[in-house]
Amino acid sequence: MNFANRAHVICSWARFRFVVLACFLVATGCFRHERPADVTIINGNEPESLDPHIVTGVSELRLVKALFDGLIKLEPTNAAPVPALAARWDVSSDGRTYTFHLRTNAVWSTGEPITTDDVMYSWFRALSPATAGDYAGQLFYIKGAEDWYNGKLTNRNDVGIHALDLHTLQVQLNSPLAFFLELCSFPTLAIVPKQAIEQHGDRWLHVRPLSTSGAFTLEAWRVNDKVRLRRNPLYYDAAKTASEIIDVLPVGSPNTALNLYETGVADIVWDKDLVPTELMDVLAKRPDFHSFTYLGTYFYRFNVTKAPFNDPRVRRAFALATDKHRIITKLTRGAEIPATNFVPAGVANYSGAGGLNFDPEAARKLLADAGFPGGKGFPRTTYTFFSASGGAKLHGKVGVELQQMWRNILGVEIELRQIERKVFYSSQSKLDYDISTSSWIGDYNDANTFLDLFTSTSGNNRTGWKSARYDQLIRDANLQTDLKQRAAIFQEAESILIAEETPIVPLYFYAGFNYYDANKIGGIWPNILDEHPMQFIYKRNAGSRVEGRGLGRETLSANAK
Amino acid sequence: MYFLKRLASLVPLLLVISFLAFVLVRLAPGGPFDKERKPASPEIERQLQAKYHLDQPVWKQYLLFLGGLMQGDFGPSLKYRNHTVTDIIAQALPVSILLGAVAFAFALGVGIPVGYFTAVRRGRWEDYAGSFFSILMVCIPGFVVAPVLIMMLAIHWRVVPVAMWASPAHVILPVIALGLYFSGRIARLMREGMLNTMQSEFVTAARAKGLSEHTLLLKHAFRLAVLPVVSYSGPLLADLLTGSFVIETIFQIPGIGVFIVNGSLNRDYTMVVGLVVLYAALLVVLNLIVDFAYTLLDPRVKYA
Numbered sequence: 001m002n003f004a005n006r007a008h009v010i011c012s013w014a015r016f017r018f019v020v021l022a023c024f025l026v027a028t029g030c031f032r033h034e035r036p037a038d039v040t041i042i043n044g045n046e047p048e049s050l051d052p053h054i055v056t057g058v059s060e061l062r063l064v065k066a067l068f069d070g071l072i073k074l075e076p077t078n079a080a081p082v083p084a085l086a087a088r089w090d091v092s093s094d095g096r097t098y099t100f101h102l103r104t105n106a107v108w109s110t111g112e113p114i115t116t117d118d119v120m121y122s123w124f125r126a127l128s129p130a131t132a133g134d135y136a137g138q139l140f141y142i143k144g145a146e147d148w149y150n151g152k153l154t155n156r157n158d159v160g161i162h163a164l165d166l167h168t169l170q171v172q173l174n175s176p177l178a179f180f181l182e183l184c185s186f187p188t189l190a191i192v193p194k195q196a197i198e199q200h201g202d203r204w205l206h207v208r209p210l211s212t213s214g215a216f217t218l219e220a221w222r223v224n225d226k227v228r229l230r231r232n233p234l235y236y237d238a239a240k241t242a243s244e245i246i247d248v249l250p251v252g253s254p255n256t257a258l259n260l261y262e263t264g265v266a267d268i269v270w271d272k273d274l275v276p277t278e279l280m281d282v283l284a285k286r287p288d289f290h291s292f293t294y295l296g297t298y299f300y301r302f303n304v305t306k307a308p309f310n311d312p313r314v315r316r317a318f319a320l321a322t323d324k325h326r327i328i329t330k331l332t333r334g335a336e337i338p339a340t341n342f343v344p345a346g347v348a349n350y351s352g353a354g355g356l357n358f359d360p361e362a363a364r365k366l367l368a369d370a371g372f373p374g375g376k377g378f379p380r381t382t383y384t385f386f387s388a389s390g391g392a393k394l395h396g397k398v399g400v401e402l403q404q405m406w407r408n409i410l411g412v413e414i415e416l417r418q419i420e421r422k423v424f425y426s427s428q429s430k431l432d433y434d435i436s437t438s439s440w441i442g443d444y445n446d447a448n449t450f451l452d453l454f455t456s457t458s459g460n461n462r463t464g465w466k467s468a469r470y471d472q473l474i475r476d477a478n479l480q481t482d483l484k485q486r487a488a489i490f491q492e493a494e495s496i497l498i499a500e501e502t503p504i505v506p507l508y509f510y511a512g513f514n515y516y517d518a519n520k521i522g523g524i525w526p527n528i529l530d531e532h533p534m535q536f537i538y539k540r541n542a543g544s545r546v547e548g549r550g551l552g553r554e555t556l557s558a559n560a561k
Numbered sequence: 562m563y564f565l566k567r568l569a570s571l572v573p574l575l576l577v578i579s580f581l582a583f584v585l586v587r588l589a590p591g592g593p594f595d596k597e598r599k600p601a602s603p604e605i606e607r608q609l610q611a612k613y614h615l616d617q618p619v620w621k622q623y624l625l626f627l628g629g630l631m632q633g634d635f636g637p638s639l640k641y642r643n644h645t646v647t648d649i650i651a652q653a654l655p656v657s658i659l660l661g662a663v664a665f666a667f668a669l670g671v672g673i674p675v676g677y678f679t680a681v682r683r684g685r686w687e688d689y690a691g692s693f694f695s696i697l698m699v700c701i702p703g704f705v706v707a708p709v710l711i712m713m714l715a716i717h718w719r720v721v722p723v724a725m726w727a728s729p730a731h732v733i734l735p736v737i738a739l740g741l742y743f744s745g746r747i748a749r750l751m752r753e754g755m756l757n758t759m760q761s762e763f764v765t766a767a768r769a770k771g772l773s774e775h776t777l778l779l780k781h782a783f784r785l786a787v788l789p790v791v792s793y794s795g796p797l798l799a800d801l802l803t804g805s806f807v808i809e810t811i812f813q814i815p816g817i818g819v820f821i822v823n824g825s826l827n828r829d830y831t832m833v834v835g836l837v838v839l840y841a842a843l844l845v846v847l848n849l850i851v852d853f854a855y856t857l858l859d860p861r862v863k864y865a
Contacts, residue, residue, distance in 0.1 A: 031728050049642045129608040134600040205643045223652050225815035256813050259723045422591030422828050459599030
């Protein structure tokens with residue numbers, strides 16, 4: 001058949017219609033037909049994992065908490081620790097031994113009872129080097145746990161985790177720990193299904209039905225598409241679960257997130273990096289834009305192992321020449337608060353020590369004392385930050401602003417160095433920088449989650465700064481059971497960190513941003529940990545899909561008041 | 562026979578490419594486990610390296626990778642630790658293939674007629690309008706076209722969905738945003754090809770023979786004029802089928818393009834190598850198909 005004939009056959013009208021119809025059917029068949037979710041939430045980037053013992057990112061932690069409970073969970077209105085799988089607990093008089101009494105009615109979503117065997121398995125799994133979880137260190141407060149992890153202990157009985165019976169668990173700590181209950185609510189200490197993990201290894205989260213211990217089951221997890229959660233009817237507190245199906249969308253682009261929200265595809269956007277900074281002025285005025293103080297600090301680090309920043313006077317001069325208000329009013333434009341301390345305002349049982357305020361005159365004098373009057377002879381210095389999209393684009397803008405402040409006030413020239421994120425963290429760890437952008441989000445509501453960072457042995461110190469006095473103060477504070485005295489010791493330590501030695505300079509405390517229409521969405525209460533358990537979130541006026549749902553709402557509304 | 566030989570040469574080629582990708586991605590500064598938060602103990606980092614064999618010499622890691630590849634396993638993703646690279650490809654590639662294939666059809670469907678008519682109507686207003694369109698499309702990148710289309714069609718008039726991948730209607734905007742640029746390029750190639758062919762001797766001879774203009778252009782000239790477009794289609798299709806980072810990000814499409822870019826940024830070694838091998842295999846196979854198409858279109862081309 002020659003070309004013309006072939007073309008004629010292919011292009012004949014009947015065939016054309018057939019091809020179009022076939023294409024349409026193929027295209028339609030490529031899509032799933034799912035029931036719409038009750039609530040759709042945009043949650044930041046695709047979760048790296050949903051394994052509670054592995055995850056470290058904020059977006060993953062939110063999801064994992066909906067699937068796997070620990071002994072304790074956080075109350076949705078104020079993020080205070082409340083009973084979860086443990087119905088109650090006793091603490092010994094020396095504060096070192098906790099005895100948890102598990103609920104007798106707690107079962108997996110597949111029906112098997114949850115007992116201390118599951119807790120033992122889960123905690124030892126989190127503590128296993130084979131799991132290679134970044135947060136395994138959260139269990140090192142337990143007696144013998146660190147030695148077990150490092151292979152120095154081989155007898156499990158020497159680790160301070162003991163099942164006294166099927167529903168009683170005893171935990172012995174190295175020392176009294178004011179935030180141990182908060183720690184028990186963290187996913188690293190969540191209860192995971194032994195059978196699925198032992199049978200399927202790293203792919204255990206692909207098993208359906210997956211046994212979960214939390215308020216939801218994992219119905220679907222499609223990479224870069226959605227995570228679909230379905231209410232776990234066997235959850236001990238299922239009566240309060242307010243939505244049957246929640247879709248969690250992994251959206252990394254702030255503009256796409258806003259488009260999806262504006263067109264009603266998504267009901268909630270909750271990630272501070274998902275607010276387009278260009279639109280912050282407009283968005284901040286809207287009633288569905290909610291901002292709140294948040295347990296996170298944006299700061300910069302000095303590499304104190306190299307001149308000129310090995311001199312505390314130079315570091316203090318830079319700190320005094322930093323106008324934090326200007327950065328907020330000009331760049332972030334949200335509800336951020338200038339940081340006078342490193343530990344954010346509002347953290348439990350603590351108020352900050354007070355650091356260095358903007359004082360150009362004192363800054364110039366200090367720099368002159370250090371041998372650089374008017375910035376003369378100051379060596380070539382770089383400010384390192386990483387390139388990123390979304391809200392994180394701010395790092396570069398902050399760098400430009402700081403560069404200008406230091407030029408105008410101190411007369412020093414700073415070069416900006418933008419590198420890839422992975423290279424950035426590698427350089428920071430190797431102390432291959434002069435000044436670098438940094439941030440820290442607290443894991444639990446306690447000053448220790450911030451101040452512990454700059455102890456000499458902390459892998460997150462990354463400044464080269466070591467102070468035996470500071471280390472001792474942090475140790476002393478954590479041994480102290482009296483909260484007031486503990487706060488006083490922490491204050492002394494923080495004062496060394498930000499006013500005397502100044503290896504870091506806090507710039508501002510993060511503000512959390514969520515957007516959702518409070519007239520349409522209920523079950524979200526602002527709190528410092530940005531902790532919003534999905535169990536309580538529901539769409540208003542959507543009809544009662546879940547028996548007893550109102551109970552949860554009323555109880556929580558009462559609590560909120 | 563020729564095509565079988567070409568197919569056989571695919572194996573050593575892919576081995577070389579995979580080895581280069583394997584080594585190069587490891588030479589880049591920073592590693593998969595460099596993060597904002599350091600684990601509490603250096604032992605944890607050592608364990609992570611050991612778990613994924615990153616503590617072993619590169620040649621040994623490569624042999625392990627090849628062993629897995631023989632069984633169709635690209636290994637676990639170092640970033641998405643509960644998924645294997647094969648899992649992710651299996652989920653994301655069909656999406657990119659659907660999007661890419663429709664965008665390809667769109668690009669050809671718009672580009673070839675525009676190119677053909679601008680050549681046939683050379684010097685008239687149709688030529689100027691078509692050429693202006695094709696140059697405009699080549700000049701405006703997808704990340705500009707996409708937001709404009711979203712603003713008009715999805716937000717202002719609400720005739721199509723704004724993003725996501727849930728129904729045939731969700732395909733419309735990404736296909737236009739992705740396909741317009743290529744339709745511009747194809748139109749330009751087609752126009753050039755058509756103009757060249759129209760000046761060739763066999764066209765003049767056919768015209769002298771008294772063949773009608775319509776038959777001459779459509780049945781004789783078109784076949785040769787379309788050859789540059791066919792050559793371009795191989796790599797273009799490989800490009801389109803392996804997704805587009807920009808379009809997938811803007812429209813929140815769960816395709817493979819996002820993983821190609823983010824895999825390298827995340828130093829997700831296994832992901833990068835797996836996707837490079839996939840892309841290379843697609844490119845080679847599609848080029849082979851293009852060569853085969855040549856034999857159908859141009860009677861002068863023959864492979865022994």
